[in-house]
Amino acid sequence: MELHQLRYLVAVVDRGSFTAAADALHVAQSGVSAQVAKLERELGHRLLERGTRTVAVTPEGAELLPHARAALASVEAVRAAADELTGVVRGHVRLGTVIGCTIPGYLSGFAAFRAAHPAVTVDVMEGNSDDLVADLVAGALDVALVAHAHALPATVSAHPLIREPLTAVVPDGHPWAGRDSLACADLAGTTVLCLPRGTGVRAALEITCAAERTVVEPTVQAHSPEALLALAAHGAGVAVLTGSMAGGRPGLATIPLARSARTALSLATRAAPSAAAGAMTRTLRAHLTVDQAAAGRQRATAAPSATTVSAATPSPSAG
Numbered sequence: 001m002e003l004h005q006l007r008y009l010v011a012v013v014d015r016g017s018f019t020a021a022a023d024a025l026h027v028a029q030s031g032v033s034a035q036v037a038k039l040e041r042e043l044g045h046r047l048l049e050r051g052t053r054t055v056a057v058t059p060e061g062a063e064l065l066p067h068a069r070a071a072l073a074s075v076e077a078v079r080a081a082a083d084e085l086t087g088v089v090r091g092h093v094r095l096g097t098v099i100g101c102t103i104p105g106y107l108s109g110f111a112a113f114r115a116a117h118p119a120v121t122v123d124v125m126e127g128n129s130d131d132l133v134a135d136l137v138a139g140a141l142d143v144a145l146v147a148h149a150h151a152l153p154a155t156v157s158a159h160p161l162i163r164e165p166l167t168a169v170v171p172d173g174h175p176w177a178g179r180d181s182l183a184c185a186d187l188a189g190t191t192v193l194c195l196p197r198g199t200g201v202r203a204a205l206e207i208t209c210a211a212e213r214t215v216v217e218p219t220v221q222a223h224s225p226e227a228l229l230a231l232a233a234h235g236a237g238v239a240v241l242t243g244s245m246a247g248g249r250p251g252l253a254t255i256p257l258a259r260s261a262r263t264a265l266s267l268a269t270r271a272a273p274s275a276a277a278g279a280m281t282r283t284l285r286a287h288l289t290v291d292q293a294a295a296g297r298q299r300a301t302a303a304p305s306a307t308t309v310s311a312a313t314p315s316p317s318a319g
Contacts, residue, residue, distance in 0.1 A: 014138035024140035091276035096144035109287030128198030142277035147200030165260035184214040191237030194218035200263035207261035
């Protein structure tokens with residue numbers, strides 16, 4: 001029995017299929033399947049029931065799974081203790097971010113971490129926030145910067161940085177530009193531009209519209225807030241984002257979405273992070289916290305109007 005076999009087993013269970021587990025672990029699906037099958041032969045029990053698209057845990061697998069998780073956690077604890085004994089952070093960090101992340105605090109924090117810990121190697125993976133959270137739970141990521149409208153799983157430790165309601169973004173000459181607010185019913189009758197499912201903004205939009213008993217299905221979806229804002233500026237539709245995403249765009253107006261659910265930007269880590277992952281988390285958290293505080297002071301000083309977006313407003317890319 002080898003540790004990577006236990007890691008593969010846990011990933012398959014957490015992700016629901018061999019294909020999803022292989023994607024999360026960045027290995028070939030055939031390798032995951034072969035190693036889990038080898039583990040089953042060595043233990044003398046069938047741990048998973050293979051379906052056409054998904055897998056289910058057998059009673060024997062359910063009995064052994066907690067021990068597999070405990071073994072993996074113990075190994076991580078040994079590695080962390082060894083790192084602390086040497087006084088030098090070494091190792092490897094798997095960092096996840098929302099797609100196209102250009103938040104200043106994230107960029108400065110990443111650079112500061114690399115300067116302070118050159119012995120640590122870092123893999124950066126981009127994805128939708130829902131996928132990043134699933135990778136944290138499965139152990140395929142150590143740290144992730146995610147945007148979410150729902151509470152994160154109890155097994156994930158999260159530090160919230162900012163919580164924002166949604167706004168509609170239109171050109172200054174749009175008939176809605178002078179309105180104080182919009183309802184989901186207004187959006188239902190127009191072309192809506194939004195981030196795809198799996199992002200915090202999209203989840204917040206769905207929660208808000210469900211509470212209003214209104215269905216709003218975005219016509220255009222893109223991972224980049226920049227692309228959605230550019231389309232809105234050209235009159236292609238109404239972009240639904242957060243106020244900070246729409247910052248620094250002269251010629252655009254924002255209208256608050258009434259009774260909007262809020263989307264949060266959080267720095268999340270999995271349980272029992274290694275010393276390297278812990279150092280990465282502390283560094284990013286410090287820089288992101290300073291960045292968000294500075295942005296808040298800047299917005300207060302600029303005091304933009306209720307509808308026109310100020311060019312001084314920061315524009316984090318956080319879906």
